[in-house]
Amino acid sequence: MYFIAIYPPQQIIDEVRVFKEDLAANYNNSKAIKNDAHITLFPPFSREVELESDIIDAFERIDTNIAPFEIELNGFASFPNPKNPVLFVQPEENAQLVDLYHRVKRQFNFSTYSFTPHMTIGYRDLSYENYLKVWEVYKNKSYKTKFIVDKILVLRHDGKWVPIAEKKLA
Secondary structure (H helix, E strand, O other), X not given: OEEXXXXXXXXXXXXXXXXXXXXXXXXXXXXXXXXXXXXEEEXXXXXOHHHHHHHHHHHHXXXXXXXXXXXXXXXXXXXXXXXXXXXXXXXXXOHHHXXXXXXXXXXXXXXXXXXOOOEEEEOOOOOHHHHHHHHHHHOOOOOEEEEEEOEEEEEEEOOOEEEEEEEEOO
C-alpha cells in the first residue's frame, strides 16, 4: 500500500495526537492513533513492491514548481456517516492546497476520489453512538494553528506508514 500526503511539523503532530488519545481513552476509538497527523493528497492504493520504481517515477513527475504556502487549521469537523463516522481537524479553505492536489492528480489519475482536506482524529472503530457523544464535545472545541507546506511525501505501508520519497515545493 502507498499514499501521498502532506505532514505538518512534529509539534502539530504531537498536538493532534492529544485529541486522538482523548478519543481512545474516552470514546473507545484507537485506530487513528496508529497514524501521524497528515493531509492526504492521494489515498492509499495497492501496488506490487516490484513496481515501486514506477510509483517513485510518477511521484517525481508531479509539478511542484509552486511556492511553499501556509495552511491554517481551525477547529473540528466531521463526516457523520452512520456506518463509518470520521472526526477531524479542519483546514481553512486554501487555493494553493487545491492546486497542489490537482498537480498530484495529474500524475496519479488511476482512481477517482473526492478531495476534502482534513486531519483525521477519529475513524474506523468509532461507533456512531460514540461519534455523537464526541461530536457534542468537539463541535465547539477550539484548536487553531498553522504551518508551512514545503514538501509532499509518498509513503509505503510496512506494518506502519514509512516515507519512501519526498518532493520539495519550489
